[in-house]
Amino acid sequence: MHLDNFHYSVLGTNTEQRIVFVHGLMAFAANWRKIAGRLESEYQCLIYDQRGHGRSFKPESGYSPEVLAEDLDKITTELGWNKFHLVGHSMGARVAMVFANRYPERLQTLTLEDMGPDIQPESYKYYENMLNRVPTPFASKEDLKSFFDHEFLKVFTPKEDPKVLAGFLQANIEEKPNGQYDWRFSKQAIVDIVKEGHVKDRWLEVSSFKMPVLLVRGEKSHIFTREVFDKMLQINPMITGVEVPDTGHWVHYEKFAEFTDALRDFLESHKQG
Structure with a gap:
């Protein structure tokens, strides 16, 4: 049973219309709950922790986009989800690109949030630097909060909105059985995922999409440039682009209402896809 290795939740009852949400780097299933909760009356939604993250298994190796896409195939196959809408954010969008290329017959639609197909081998x-600057484990919740409130920006200069990043990282630290506070994810897995995710670019996948694709970009994204966004729209007529104003990389977190509206409109127009 591949499924036993993964923490997942299924929301909603409409088995005719299903959505799978794939989270990004250092995230976990619950990051999608707000979005899935707004759609579960119309769609059955699957959220899960990818390997190396949250409460799913954390093997020492196997963190390429191909392996993560294979996980997605096995999970959905075991659940009996033969066809669905796929939504991926950031690293999860990278996995979704590979999945869409390998298993196109499984998808009604594809939604990619704030991620392009280029490679950045040094990223x-x-x-690695960010995670090494956070002195986990923390002895208490107070110590954890104090570090992010007063120390984090002294020891690390983020590319993202500092307040959003600090909140995101804190959400990824949980109380362990010994009373200390440490990461939900495997630090080594995070580094390996970024390394292996940038071994080759994914322009071939992007040009090959056969299903309707929604491409979402945060106007102030530090990850996904407008130049790459425009290029993706140009090379494949199946792709529709939406840029959400005044938001960064975590569009569905920072502007969840706008993101949900854009996703719902897109899915509504392709329900019979």
Whole structure:
């Protein structure tokens, strides 16, 4: 049973219209709950922790986009989800690109949130540095909060909105059985995912999409440039682009109402896809 390795939740009852949400780097299933909760009356929604993250298994290796896409195939196959809408954010969008290329017959639609197909081979160093600057484990919740309130920006200079990043990282630290506070994810897995995710670019996948694709960009994204966004729209007529104003990389977190509206409109127009 592949499913036993993963923490997941299924929301909603409409088995005719299903959505799978794939989270990004250092995230976990619950990051999608606000969005899925707004759609579960119309769609059955699957949210899950990818390997190396949250409460799913954390093997020492196997963190390429291909392996993560294979996980998605096995999970949905075991659940009996033969066809569905797929939504991926950031690293999860990278996985979704590979999945869409390998298993196109499984998808009604594809939604990619704030991620392009280019490679940045050195980008893992940024995340490695970030994680090494956070002195986990913390002895108490107070120590954890104090660090992010007063110390974090002294020891690390983020590319993202500092307040959003600090909140995101704190949400990824949980109380462990010994009473200390430590990461939900495997630090090594995070670094490996970024390294292996940038071994080759994904322009071939983007040009090959056969299903309707919604491409969402945060106007102030530090990850996904407008230039790459425009290029993706140009090379494949199946792609529709939406840019959400005054938001960064975590569009569905920072502007959840706008993101949900854009996603719902897109899905409504392709329900019989």
